[in-house]
Amino acid sequence: MDKPNLNLKKRRVISDKVFKIGATVAGTYVLVIVVLIAFQLISESYPIWEKEGLSFITKTDWNAVEDRESFGALPYILGTLTTSAIAMMIGVPLSIGIAMFISDAPSKIGAPLGFLVELLAAVPSVIYGLWGLFVFRIYFRDWFETPLHNAFGDNVWLFSGNPYGLDILTASVILAIMIIPTVSAVSREIMKAVPQQQKEAAYMLGATKWEMFKLAIFPYSKTGLIGASILGLGRAVGETMAVTMLIGNATGIGAIPSSLFGPSQTMSSIIANEFVEASPASIHMPALIGIGLILLLIAIVINVIAHLLVTRMLKIKEGAINN
Amino acid sequence: MNSIQDRRQEYRSLFKQNVAKRLLIDKSVRIIVFSCVIIAIIPLGSILVEVFKNGLTAISIEFLTETPGSAGSGEGGIGPAIQGTLIIIGLSSMIGVPIGVMSGIFLSEYGDNALARFVRFFNDVFMEFPSIILGIFAFLIIVLVLGHFSVWAGAFALSLIMFPIVARTTEESLKMVPMTYREAGTALGLKKWVITFRIVISAAKSGMITGILLSVSRIGGETAPLIMTILGSSQFFSSMDTPMDALPLRIWRLSLLPYDSAQLQGWGAALVLIMIILGINLGIRYYFMNKKNRFIGQLIKQRRNATK
Numbered sequence: 001m002d003k004p005n006l007n008l009k010k011r012r013v014i015s016d017k018v019f020k021i022g023a024t025v026a027g028t029y030v031l032v033i034v035v036l037i038a039f040q041l042i043s044e045s046y047p048i049w050e051k052e053g054l055s056f057i058t059k060t061d062w063n064a065v066e067d068r069e070s071f072g073a074l075p076y077i078l079g080t081l082t083t084s085a086i087a088m089m090i091g092v093p094l095s096i097g098i099a100m101f102i103s104d105a106p107s108k109i110g111a112p113l114g115f116l117v118e119l120l121a122a123v124p125s126v127i128y129g130l131w132g133l134f135v136f137r138i139y140f141r142d143w144f145e146t147p148l149h150n151a152f153g154d155n156v157w158l159f160s161g162n163p164y165g166l167d168i169l170t171a172s173v174i175l176a177i178m179i180i181p182t183v184s185a186v187s188r189e190i191m192k193a194v195p196q197q198q199k200e201a202a203y204m205l206g207a208t209k210w211e212m213f214k215l216a217i218f219p220y221s222k223t224g225l226i227g228a229s230i231l232g233l234g235r236a237v238g239e240t241m242a243v244t245m246l247i248g249n250a251t252g253i254g255a256i257p258s259s260l261f262g263p264s265q266t267m268s269s270i271i272a273n274e275f276v277e278a279s280p281a282s283i284h285m286p287a288l289i290g291i292g293l294i295l296l297l298i299a300i301v302i303n304v305i306a307h308l309l310v311t312r313m314l315k316i317k318e319g320a321i322n323n
Numbered sequence: 324m325n326s327i328q329d330r331r332q333e334y335r336s337l338f339k340q341n342v343a344k345r346l347l348i349d350k351s352v353r354i355i356v357f358s359c360v361i362i363a364i365i366p367l368g369s370i371l372v373e374v375f376k377n378g379l380t381a382i383s384i385e386f387l388t389e390t391p392g393s394a395g396s397g398e399g400g401i402g403p404a405i406q407g408t409l410i411i412i413g414l415s416s417m418i419g420v421p422i423g424v425m426s427g428i429f430l431s432e433y434g435d436n437a438l439a440r441f442v443r444f445f446n447d448v449f450m451e452f453p454s455i456i457l458g459i460f461a462f463l464i465i466v467l468v469l470g471h472f473s474v475w476a477g478a479f480a481l482s483l484i485m486f487p488i489v490a491r492t493t494e495e496s497l498k499m500v501p502m503t504y505r506e507a508g509t510a511l512g513l514k515k516w517v518i519t520f521r522i523v524i525s526a527a528k529s530g531m532i533t534g535i536l537l538s539v540s541r542i543g544g545e546t547a548p549l550i551m552t553i554l555g556s557s558q559f560f561s562s563m564d565t566p567m568d569a570l571p572l573r574i575w576r577l578s579l580l581p582y583d584s585a586q587l588q589g590w591g592a593a594l595v596l597i598m599i600i601l602g603i604n605l606g607i608r609y610y611f612m613n614k615k616n617r618f619i620g621q622l623i624k625q626r627r628n629a630t631k
Binding site: 013015016018019020022023024025026027028029030031033034036037040041044093094095097098100101102113115116117119120122123124125126127128129130131133134135136177180184208209210211213231234235237238239240241245268271272275276280288289292295296299300303304307 | 345346348349352353355356357358359360362363364366367369370373374421422424425426428429430432433438439441442444445446447448449451452453454455456457459460462463464467483486487490514515516519540543544545546547550551554571574575578586589590593596597600601604608
């Protein structure tokens with residue numbers, strides 16, 4: 001028997017056309033917004049590019065006093081890169097460990113633990129900041145930073161600088177906690193996407209569980225795991241409130257990261273700290289918007305790469321199931 | 324004869340050593356991996372314990388309803404902040420949900436072309452935009468144009484965070500409705516928009532509501548875009564054209580004050596905020612995990628990975 005031909009597209013009704021147009025407009029809204037954001041940021045930050053040129057990116061001054069205004073974004077770019085890099089170094093191995101545990105545990109244990117880890121994502125950033133400021137910072141300073149400083153401070157530049165708690169390392173550790181749910185959840189999906197045959201083949205060769213991960217899962221899911229980590233990087237780069245509350249908020253040349261225990265400033269935190277005080281008439285606000293533009297470009301590049309890697313990985317999975 | 328037995332003996336011991344070593348590595352990896360989970364859960368536990376412990380001492384009827392007292396006096400409360408958070412959630416849902424739902428319909432019902440794939444990709448990327456950028460954007464196109472801080476600017480900025488989440492959850496839920504439902508509608512001679520709204524959406528309702536609630540819990544805790552749009556205030560809401568308060572903003576401002584009493588109030592506000600947000604999250608989970616709608620439970624998981 002032939003299937004009934006239900007080609008919906010052939011039905012031409014005016015109200016349906018309106019409906020389709022409405023849906024399409026709503027769909028393309030996101031593209032319009034992205035273009036508008038890029039356009040607005042470029043046009044409103046134009047004065048700073050006009051005044052400083054590309055040296056805005058490489059200068060380290062930060063002076064908002066009238067007639068002596070001079071702005072450079074370098075310290076904040078470095079601050080963002082440093083904190084995100086440290087957060088990745090701490091957060092990604094932990095997340096992959098979590099993903100390994102949960103993807104492999106029986107669902108009675110794995111599901112609740114997975115849910116708890118995901119709850120970390122539901123906690124608002126400002127509460128991480130509050131907790132970091134009044135609880136975590138104190139313990140971290142007394143039990144971790146001060147001993148390290150006392151032991152190595154004189155010899156290793158990384159640990160120089162008197163730990164006060166409001167520093168690069170504290171902010172990075174909080175960032176690491178904040179990216180764990182994203183990275184671990186995506187990594188888990190990707191590990192689950194590895195075909196069952198691959199795992200069984202490894203077990204059949206007599207592999208232990210760890211060897212199965214090494215032989216079957218990691219080679220198969222490498223790309224996806226890298227994508228998941230980059231997704232976490234994107235989150236770390238854009239994170240604002242917790243970092244603002246913990247990084248010490250230095251400006252100008254003092255914000256260039258010099259040691260783990262020194263204060264710094266990230267792109268998003270300087271915007272959060274100074275945006276409201278900046279006068280739209282002066283060049284201070286264009287400078288902040290310029291930093292926003294750089295942040296946006298970095299975020300777009302990171303997220304586009306991450307999504308390409310992750311979706312490619314998950315598409316392979318669908319193909320494997322269908323065949 | 325003897326030599327063969329010797330060799331056997333040797334092989335056996337080598338094999339045992341090899342297996343013992345591999346099992347040892349396997350066991351230590353298991354322990355490491357499990358401790359990763361524990362390390363991640365400790366902060367969550369600590370945050371919840373501290374927020375509840377410190378927050379409960381701050382909370383009273385006056386604290387929940389009054390306007391803030393002078394800085395550091397320890398008097399007054401967070402009434403305007405609670406009111407502001409509810410207002411801003413309502414307004415941004417008013418803007419974000421219809422756009423998100425229509426966009427989800429587009430992706431699911433008309434989503435088989437290059438434009439839709441493009442939209443889907445940008446939707447995912449846009450979801451990860453730093454929220455402070457959206458705040459700057461709302462500031463530039465609303466606050467600067469109007470010349471004053473505005474509740475609309477805040478609601479617009481938050482709706483930008485909200486609509487991609489709603490769009491993607493709507494798309495996923497609509498796609499789970501079997502094609503035969505739509506065919507049945509067509510067989511009855513219904514128009515496509517009637518089919519979509521009356522049949523498909525009513526079948527996919529619970530998944531969509533989940534997505535909307537998740538996006539609400541996400542924007543409820545957003546702070547960064549509110550700094551430059553609604554600014555914060557210590558008065559109750561009076562008009563759309565004046566600054567307004569919100570819980571995350573109030574927590575931030577309180578944490579900057581050098582007084583113990585302000586700190587305590589900060590914890591109290593954090594407790595209220597976390598109750599709202601965790602309440603939504605746990606509520607969704609409890610409701611859907613215990614129902615027949617198992618697939619929606621899976622959907623939530625997928626979405627949660629993608630959203631935050």
